[in-house]
Amino acid sequence: MAAFVLPAVLVVAALLVGPMLLLARISLNRYSATDLMVEALSPQNYLAAVADPYYRGVMGTTLAVALLCTGLTLALGFPAAYRLARMESRWKSLVTVMTLIPLLVGNVVRAAGWMGLIGNDGLINAGLQATGLVSGPVRLIYTPGAVVVGTMAVVLPYMILTLASVIESIPRSLEEAAANLGAPALTVFRRVVWPLALPGTVAGCVLVFILCMNTYATAVLLGGPQFKMMAPAVYDQFSKGMNWPFGAALAFILLGATLALTVLGTALLGRRYAR
Amino acid sequence: MTLSRRTIVAGGAALALSGRGLPARAEGASVVVGTWGGDYGALLQQNIDQPLLKPQGIEVSQDVANNDPRRTKLIAERASRRGSMDVACINDIDSYILGQLGVLEPVQESAVPRLSEVLPIFRKPGTIPHIYSAMVVLYNPAKVTTPPTRYADLFDSKYKGRVGYSDILYSYNLAGANLAAGGPMGDFAKGKTALLDLKQRDVKVYPSNEALAAALKSEEVWLTTMWLARGFMWKSAGIPVEAAIPEEGAIPILFEAGIPKNSRAKDAAFKYLSAMLDPAAQVAFAAKMGYLPTVRDARLPPDLARQISLTEAQAARLNPLDYAYMQAQQGANLDFWNKEFKA
């Protein structure tokens, strides 16, 4: 068995763990405008990032967008996933494929599509102005709302497919049994479907939350220059500011925050419904 | 140099992960050109790769990316035995930084004979100058009735909410604002103060040049600082803009090309650099993109020359960037732009 797993382990080690360790090492170096960086073992980059109100703000924005997107995606995704899971078989595969189709389009292309839709001379504004409802373009693009909506469009299929597979594993007869015992639809959901779907819901939320925390293309293209999330900030430090150590530190702060919230959320929800 | 070779190689490996894969490289005479896509990449293919390199038996493939990722990639790869590019197209600030970091191979007339025709002010040790332009004030003539004459005219309070900048040109925008505020090229303090004032007057920042162009077209904004060449292209495309060469002395922008030291096809790469200095090819770039030739023997049609050239007086007043200052302030300028001006 070990022999079969080995290639995968090697690939992960070479392509993920190795670079991560190196990035961690770089994050402890000191920035130099002339030499790129100077070898050091200093927590200074982390301290500077945490102390800087700007990056605290960027992290706050990132967390707010990720949490909001995760919550809204769950709220929108659950009913859709439920319908999909309880669908008759001949429609189900079709709808599953239709749910997957958005994933075939890259994030950048999709964000570009959104730009065409919600830009100042995009479809929506053109339509609004044609009807005479508004005189000038309505500001849709380059707003936090655009980022939230654009990000949700990216992550919704992940949420729906994760939830649908979990809901599918809950026998329909359990819901019927609850109804038979006098539970109205909402009570059936609250007492039977929700608690049984919870492990999958947590998994779906974790998946979506991680994707949202690392939003890049959508944040840049729909959020505009004034809107900053962590992933673009990391990119800026590497690519524009040429401050690799600070960029690496920001990357690990993003990673740490994502990991911490994921573990915390899983533990809290897990305990609440553990019996 | 205080950084160990090991760390740099490692950094390169990490960075390579986030970027695109290496383009396939055919055996024999072939070069990989790291360049912008769009018009620039297409013009390279039409005027250099096909007519000038192919007859010499040199196959050209392009590694398309924006300026910043390409610079980062060159730095990340600098200690690798073998780089992913043989020719790197870069702007003048990066040319200086990469030269300082020892990334680029020296370019000499013996290897690039066409260097003899290059305008002397553009000669650099590690690159050839390909094309150039100057940063000017673009304005909407229907809305801005008094044509501006200076960078400083953007700060006029009657244009509140009507000034827009392209985010990716932050260094140059900052330099222009600094000149407008009377600051020297080696200290942007005055320019930063001026930008913060402009921020109070509802300045707009667009994520790309294209987004800025769209805003100019829809007349959402009326004024910006931009390359004269871009102004020419936009005007040709029907965007309502006129260009004003600032009296403070325009900031030149130079697009250059160099050869990474770890290129494995340097002979072919030098031939490529020489071809980039071909007068006919440079004229083609001028006709399509509005950038000026850097060689003496390129002859522009008079009508084109009138639209994209500077007068001798304007050319004499050009304010080149202080590259050492730009390198030293690379991080600080970005921080100012992101954390104070845009935030």
Added chain:
Amino acid sequence: MGTLVLEGLSKRYGAATAVDRVDLAVAEGELVALLGPSGCGKTTTLRAVAGFVEPSAGRVLIGGRDVTRLPAHARDTGMVFQSYALFPHMSVAGNVGFGLEMRRVGRAERDARIREALRLVRLDHLADRLPRQLSGGQQQRVALARALVVGPAVFLLDEPLSNLDAKLRQEVGLEIRALQKRLGLTTLMVTHDQDEALAMADRLVVMEHGRVLQVGSAEDLYERPASPFVAGFVGRCNLLPGRVEAPGLFRTEGGGALPCGPAPAGPGILALRPERIALAAGPDGPGVPARLSALTYLGALTEYHLDLGTGALVAVAPTPPPEDPRRRLRPGDPVRAEWTPASARVLPPEAPTGESR
């Protein structure tokens, strides 16, 4: 407890008709079993009573009240599911108490009734277990207790024994029957197993293609089947197509003349139970002469396959004692088959529709 009445109940899925104008009345305290092959509409009928299936036409009345348009949770039926459908995240007590919670029964009373219901199914010692920690039979009893504890007007059983192994099946079946009788539960049960239905039900409803073929007691259906389908589905039966030629004389398609009960002249199907055929060894004597084509020794019983020359019959009889000449019968031996004319019923050649007795 109340009565259950179905009036012209139909369910169509597109062009397919799952349930076709079913009329049925279940009296208070009566156990009626819906019996039929899979796809006959029995489960759809049960689910329409529970409210999981919306009928295309017809009415469902529980205790005289029309519940056809009421949602499942407002119908006051207690259902035991084929898969038991116990809530895996709730304890046994939690499962049993769920229906009481829905009826807003206070904590103290609820606990008492849970205990009582679990005692009824002899599981009071397992109240804190999770369903997955119970055996199949125990889960079945929890499902029973859960359905019973709310005191439903109608008790619904969906293949209640099908997930149990053969040994438990009879025991649990009798236990359910005893409980049902003791509590006087008006019960509708679905099964495809005729033995289960015969053993447990007061009355049986045989269904095919969504229609009710016959309703009656076990004896009614067995002794007086109204159609060849019922005759063949309830117990084993020889079915020989042919026609009644004269009173008491049935001519098979093969041309054989067989004695039959009273029936009008004309085409029909002769239905004759294998155990009603008396067999004698040897070619001479009364009865229909035949040749033994095969025989199977089954212990208490022996099964004889008879070749009449004009058709075939199966006879089943208690295995005769060793000294009996029939014990020496071998395939190919001549025999004689005899039956009382009344045992050989002539049924109409096509299955009748609707209720009949």
